[in-house]
Amino acid sequence: GAVVSQHPSRVICKSGTSVKIECRSLDFQATTMFWYRQFPKQSLMLMATSNEGSKATYEQGVEKDKFLINHASLTLSTLTVTSAHPEDSSFYICSASEAGGTDTQYFGPGTRLTVL
Amino acid sequence: QKEVEQNSGPLSVPEGAIASLNCTYSDRVSQSFFWYRQYSGKSPELIMSIYSNGDKEDGRFTAQLNKASQYVSLLIRDSQPSDSATYLCAVNESEGFQKLVFGTGTRLLVSP
Numbered sequence: 001g002a003v004v005s006q007h008p009s010r011v012i013c014k015s016g017t018s019v020k021i022e023c024r025s026l027d028f029q030a031t032t033m034f035w036y037r038q039f040p041k042q043s044l045m046l047m048a049t050s051n052e053g054s055k056a057t058y059e060q061g062v063e064k065d066k067f068l069i070n071h072a073s074l075t076l077s078t079l080t081v082t083s084a085h086p087e088d089s090s091f092y093i094c095s096a097s098e099a100g101g102t103d104t105q106y107f108g109p110g111t112r113l114t115v116l
Numbered sequence: 117q118k119e120v121e122q123n124s125g126p127l128s129v130p131e132g133a134i135a136s137l138n139c140t141y142s143d144r145v146s147q148s149f150f151w152y153r154q155y156s157g158k159s160p161e162l163i164m165s166i167y168s169n170g171d172k173e174d175g176r177f178t179a180q181l182n183k184a185s186q187y188v189s190l191l192i193r194d195s196q197p198s199d200s201a202t203y204l205c206a207v208n209e210s211e212g213f214q215k216l217v218f219g220t221g222t223r224l225l226v227s228p
Contacts, residue, residue: 032214043220044160044204093159102165103148103214105206110159 003027004096006108013084014116020080021111023094029074030096034105035067038091050077074099084115118143120207122219130227135192137222139205142186148208149181150216151190155201163190163203195226 003026013019023033033050048058048069056069068080077096081088091112095105119142129135137151148167152160166172166179166188178191188207192199202221209215 034215044218046215049215091157091159097214103208103216104150104162104165105214105216106162107152107159 002106004094004106004108006094006111008111009109010112012114012116015085016083018080018082019084019113020078021092023077023108025075025096029099031074031099032097033071033077034095035069035079036093038093081113086115089113089115118209118217120205120217120219122205122222124220125223126225127222128225128227129195131195131197133195135195135224137190137203139188139219140186141207143207144186146207149188150206151179152204152206153201154204154221160204197226197228200224200226
């Protein structure tokens with residue numbers, strides 16, 4: 001149980017394009033999903049908290065107009081990196097907490113974004 | 117600012133030994149504590165959660181929590197080379213909606 005998937009697992013794009021990453025909870029409903037970014041040899045950095053049916057809450061320093069988050073259902077959240085630049089190249093990981101459960105977060109496998 | 121502190125390591129232990137990983141946290145009212153394992157290039161996977169003072173055992177893993185000392189640890193018995201990874205300690209942020217604060221992780225190396 002508690003499986004979270006992400007798609008795509010890897011994406012390479014040109015500078016200036018937009019990239020959408022999907023995060024799905026496969027066997028549970030997730031009221032809350034989280035988006036993290038991790039640069040090489042660094043720890044997880046929380047970007048935003050996504051609640052189903054409401055606007056995402058962004059961490060300080062994260063541009064909400066650049067990183068668009070949509071949590072349209074209890075099993076799907078999407079992160080769109082708009083006008084991506086090489087400095088946005090990173091490992092993006094989502095996690096989900098089960099609705100009505102504890103605050104345990106289950107992580108997706110991550111998406112490695114490379115912007116050329 | 118709420119913080120979770122871990123020694124970055126690497127912590128090197130021989131195969132079959134006990135590995136002891138430690139974590140301290142700053143928020144006195146935190147109630148939920150987690151250990152995640154992250155292999156290089158992969159996302160974190162949950163090892164254990166602990167909510168009450170004392171020990172919690174799951175197979176070769178034992179989590180220990182001492183809220184008075186704001187300290188949580190993870191013991192790995194009979195360490196295997198496959199246990200070599202970075203171990204992340206996470207603590208719930210009492211004021212945030214299910215948010216977790218992560219430590220920077222301790223890198224564990226188990227030598228054959």
